Amino acid sequence: MAKVLLLTNTLGASAEVLPALGLLQHQVKILPAEASVLVDAPDVDLVLIDARRDLPAVKSLTKLLHSTGVGCPIVAITTEGGLTAFNADWGIDDVILDTAGPAEVDARIRIALGKHAIEMVAADPHSAEIRSGDVTIDEATYTARLKGNVLDLTFKEFELLKYLAQHPGRVFTRAQLLQEIWGYDYFGGTRTVDVHIRRLRSKLGPEFEAIIGTVRNVGYRFTVDA
Numbered sequence: 497m498a499k500v501l502l503l504t505n506t507l508g509a510s511a512e513v514l515p516a517l518g519l520l521q522h523q524v525k526i527l528p529a530e531a532s533v534l535v536d537a538p539d540v541d542l543v544l545i546d547a548r549r550d551l552p553a554v555k556s557l558t559k560l561l562h563s564t565g566v567g568c569p570i571v572a573i574t575t576e577g578g579l580t581a582f583n584a585d586w587g588i589d590d591v592i593l594d595t596a597g598p599a600e601v602d603a604r605i606r607i608a609l610g611k612h613a614i615e616m617v618a619a620d621p622h623s624a625e626i627r628s629g630d631v632t633i634d635e636a637t638y639t640a641r642l643k644g645n646v647l648d649l650t651f652k653e654f655e656l657l658k659y660l661a662q663h664p665g666r667v668f669t670r671a672q673l674l675q676e677i678w679g680y681d682y683f684g685g686t687r688t689v690d691v692h693i694r695r696l697r698s699k700l701g702p703e704f705e706a707i708i709g710t711v712r713n714v715g716y717r718f719t720v721d722a
Contacts, residue, residue, distance in 0.1 A: 554572070555581075
């Protein structure tokens, strides 16, 4: 689930600009498509900008966002007819048609975020590492180490450990973890989370299994003080 900023001057907001966005689980904040939003811009993972009308003004705004270094991907929402106006000098990462369905919108958001993460790693290789206590998680190579020793984790076990370690001390319900790790289209039950937590603890071993703590009747959390 990503934190998305939608810049639009449309009163109907996301329901009119990109209807499919409302069917996804991303956290969406809506602000006017104006340069003034840069003064106190919220911390977000991705910026969507409404480019269905007044393309010259939108182009100026996207170039301004790019030049000021917003630190996240910028994706324009446009109509079929507006596609011909876009090129590299807009300073955007992708274009989405306003008629796109939920699966396409979600895929484009994931791809934009993934490409941005790869670029960040290329600029600073160590930025892909998460370090917490004796645990080191390398997102670039999809490896996790415990006191320097590589853990033999499946993809989902790695994603689960990474997500918890990214939010140390924060408690997540089983439903939240299911949503974040398995995705909105996964139809399995929350017991899947319990099974993967149990396997993950087993691979961490008796000395470190407690770093994945259980909060009774709530869920799980990552702690280095266990």
